[in-house]
Amino acid sequence: GDSVTQMEGPVTLSEEAFLTINCTYTATGYPSLFWYVQYPGEGLQLLLKATKADDKGSNKGFEATYRKETTSFHLEKGSVQVSDSAVYFCAPMFSGSARQLTFGSGTQLTVLP
Amino acid sequence: EAGVAQSPRYKIIEKRQSVAFWCNPISGHATLYWYQQILGQGPKLLIQFQNNGVVDDSQLPKDRFSAERLKGVDSTLKIQPAKLEDSAVYLCASSQTGRHTEAFFGQGTRLTVV
16 A cells, blocks of 8 residues: 655754655555654644656755655755754655545654754 | 644543544635644544545544534544543644645644543
């Protein structure tokens, strides 16, 4: 069946380091792909999305590319900041009669000054 | 634009008691979701509504959980009786109808069952 696998955390980086959080999925169709972020004490909010193969979503310096051939949607940022400390969730929206987000397990990112 | 409103923000109850959560989605959003997020895990879908009809409730523990969406707008999620393992954050989200539309989440209700 449809599923998502997200890189285990937690991840601790120094400020200005490069970030990659891996996300792969298994799907019978072609899902829309989302990254959500949960800052401390706040609700889930959309970080970026991509809706078809080779699309690149970007926001706040974060990027992720929809790779159909590897069924992946890895999140990257070239230079992280302390303010990026949060929990990041990969969330495909699998095609089907009930279009709904399926969340990965989440990756806790801590950025140290 | 007002966001998804949820109440209460926090609730502590004893096991075997009942509890109800309320959600008011973004105006005009036909789709409403309830998710359960256990500490350290990703949110898990409990139930999805399209207007006031249920689209998917396959992961809702129907022996103790129930949900309704009144007139296709507000929704309530009830647990009766609660168990210790129900301790979690209950998230409500809404979205417009459409293939690639994002879901907007409320702040959630943190439930502690003691």
